[in-house]
Amino acid sequence: MKGIVKKLVVFCLILVLGLVGVFTIMTMRIQTAYDGIEPLELEETSDGTYRGTAGSLMVSVDLNVIVKNHKIEDIEIINQNSGSDYKALDTITRILGKQEAKVDAVSGATLSSKSIMAATYDALERNQ
Numbered sequence: 001m002k003g004i005v006k007k008l009v010v011f012c013l014i015l016v017l018g019l020v021g022v023f024t025i026m027t028m029r030i031q032t033a034y035d036g037i038e039p040l041e042l043e044e045t046s047d048g049t050y051r052g053t054a055g056s057l058m059v060s061v062d063l064n065v066i067v068k069n070h071k072i073e074d075i076e077i078i079n080q081n082s083g084s085d086y087k088a089l090d091t092i093t094r095i096l097g098k099q100e101a102k103v104d105a106v107s108g109a110t111l112s113s114k115s116i117m118a119a120t121y122d123a124l125e126r127n128q
Helices: 002-035 090-098 110-126
Strands: 048-056 059-068 071-081
Touching: 002 048, 002 110, 048 110, 059 110, 071 090, 071 110, 090 110
Parallel strands: none
Antiparallel strands: 048 059, 059 071
């Protein structure tokens, strides 16, 4: 009986450490993309729809950024993976208002917010 309990404890410990490792890697990838966001140069961006992606594993986003008259007119989420209460869609409103990819993150949905910001920057930067 003691052997089974010991094996179960070791298994649970390995599982927890593995999950912590995956979460750490995911967080680092999103943070690295977020840290790379620079001010946008929309005056050099032609009208059009630009696709961007960002994130990792459990938190990711695929979106379209619509530019018209050198302004971000809209951002459409194509696919988003996050907790149901952590979509951070207010981030889009903030980006549209500021016309910048880097804005204040939505409280309680920081990783989702940073993924949206990084995907927006990815869409526009990739097409410069």
